[in-house]
Amino acid sequence: EKDGYDYFMLKEIAEQPKAVADTLLGRIDAQGALHLDEVRIPAAVLREVTKVVVVACGTAYHAGMIAKYAIEHWTRIPCETELASEFRYRDPILDQRTLVIAISQSGETMDTLMALRHAREQGAKVLAICNTNGSTIPRESDAVLYTHAGPEVAVASTKAFLTQLVACYLVALYLGQVRGTKWGDEINSVVGELAHIGTEVDTVLGTMEPVRELARSLADKDTVLFLGRHVGFPVALEGALKLKELAYMHAEGFAAGELKHGPIALIEPDLPVVVVVPSPRGRSVLHDKIVSNIQEIRARGARTIVVAEEGDEAVVPYADHLIRVPATPTLLQPLVATVPLQVFACELATARGNEVDQPRNLAKSVTVE
Ligand code: M6R
Numbered sequence: 182e183k184d185g186y187d188y189f190m191l192k193e194i195a196e197q198p199k200a201v202a203d204t205l206l207g208r209i210d211a212q213g214a215l216h217l218d219e220v221r222i223p224a225a226v227l228r229e230v231t232k233v234v235v236v237a238c239g240t241a242y243h244a245g246m247i248a249k250y251a252i253e254h255w256t257r258i259p260c261e262t263e264l265a266s267e268f269r270y271r272d273p274i275l276d277q278r279t280l281v282i283a284i285s286q287s288g289e290t291m292d293t294l295m296a297l298r299h300a301r302e303q304g305a306k307v308l309a310i311c312n313t314n315g316s317t318i319p320r321e322s323d324a325v326l327y328t329h330a331g332p333e334v335a336v337a338s339t340k341a342f343l344t345q346l347v348a349c350y351l352v353a354l355y356l357g358q359v360r361g362t363k364w365g366d367e368i369n370s371v372v373g374e375l376a377h378i379g380t381e382v383d384t385v386l387g388t389m390e391p392v393r394e395l396a397r398s399l400a401d402k403d404t405v406l407f408l409g410r411h412v413g414f415p416v417a418l419e420g421a422l423k424l425k426e427l428a429y430m431h432a433e434g435f436a437a438g439e440l441k442h443g444p445i446a447l448i449e450p451d452l453p454v455v456v457v458v459p460s461p462r463g464r465s466v467l468h469d470k471i472v473s474n475i476q477e478i479r480a481r482g483a484r485t486i487v488v489a490e491e492g493d494e495a496v497v498p499y500a501d502h503l504i505r506v507p508a509t510p511t512l513l514q515p516l517v518a519t520v521p522l523q524v525f526a527c528e529l530a531t532a533r534g535n536e537v538d539q540p541r542n543l544a545k546s547v548t549v550e
Pocket residue numbers: 238239240241242284285286287288289290293336337338339422423426545546547
C-alpha cells in the first residue's frame with residue numbers, strides 16, 4: 182500500500198497536492214463564496230464571537246499558530262493559539278461568545294480532547310478540524326470541518342498539516358465573509374489563489390532533488406537551526422520538529438527577530454541554518470529585516486539554507502543553498518514553504534539510517550495526557 186514508495190512518509194508527502202485539493206472540494210463555489218455547511222454553528226452565532234482560541238499539539242499546534250495570523254488579519258477577531266496540554270491548567274477565560282478551534286489529525290489526542298472538554302464546560306463553542314471521521318474529538322465538538330487528507334500512516338505528520346492549514350484558512354476566510362470586514366476584496370482574491378494551491382505544491386515537489394542532496398551532505402551534523410518571521414516562524418518550528426522526530430538531531434526554530442536577543446550566540450562556523458524568507462511583496466519590511474539576519478549569521482560563518490519565493494533576488498548573495506518556492510499571498514506561504522522542510526527531514530532520517538515511518542519513542546496518536 183506504499184504504492185512503490187520506500188516509506189509511507191514519502192507517499193504522503195507526494196499526495197499533498199491532491200490532499201489540499203480534497204480539503205477544498207465542494208467548499209468554494211464558482212462565485213468564490215465559501216460553503217462550510219458542516220460548520221453547523223449558525224452565522225448569527227459566528228457574528229457574535231468575540232474571541233477565538235485554537236488548541237492543538239505538535240504539528241497541529243503549528244497549523245494553529247498560522248491560523249492565528251489568518252484569523253486576526255481577515256476577521257479582526259482576537260485569536261490566541263495555545264498548546265492543548267497547557268490550556269486548561271491556566272484557567273483560561275472563556276464564555277459563550279468564545280469560539281474554540283481544536284485541531285487534530287487523529288481526533289484522539291488526549292491533551293486536545295481534555296482542552297475541548299474544558300472549553301465546552303465553560304460554555305464555549307468548539308469547532309474541530311480533524312482528519313479522522315467519527316473519532317472522539319469531532320464527536321465531542323459542536324461542529325467539525327474534516328480535512329479529507331486520507332489516512333496518514335507515517336508518524337511524522339505531513340499531508341495532515343497542509344490540509345489543516347487549508348481548513349484553517351477556510352475557517353478564517355469564512356468568518357471574514359460571514360462577518361464582513363474591510364478585507365472583502367483580499368478575501369475574494371485569496372479564495373481564488375487557494376483554489377489552485379495544489380498546483381503550487383506540486384511545483385515544489387518537482388524541484389526537490391537538490392534538497393535531498395543537501396540533506397544527505399548534512400547527515401553527520403549535530404544541530405540545525407530554523408529561522409522565520411510572521412507565518413514563516415511556525416514553519417521554522419515545524420521544520421525543526423520534523424528534524425527532531427525523524428533525524429533525531431538537535432533542531433530549533435526561532436522567530437528571526439529574536440536572534441539578537443540570545444540565539445545568535447549559537448551561530449558558529451559551518452552550522453546549518455534554514456531561513457524561511459517572507460515575500461518581498463506585501464510585508465516587505467519583514468523581508469528586508471530577514472535578509473539582514475541572513476547576512477548577520479553568514480558573517481559569523483553559518484551555512485545558510487534559504488527558502489525564498491521565486492523572483493526574490495535580494496537573498497541570492499547570502500544563500501549558500503537556495504530553495505525556491507512559488508510566489509503566493511503572504512498568509513498562504515506556509516503551504517509551499519513547509520514542503521521542502523519535510524523532504525529535508527525525511528532524507529536526513531534516511532541518510533542517518535533511521536526508521537522513517539516509525540521514529541523511536543513515538544506513537545501516531547497520543548492517547549495519554
Ligand atoms: O493527531 P494529532 O494531530 O492530534 O496529533 C498531534 C501531534 O501528536 C502530532 O502532530 C505530532 O506532533 C506529529 N508526530 C508531528 O509530526
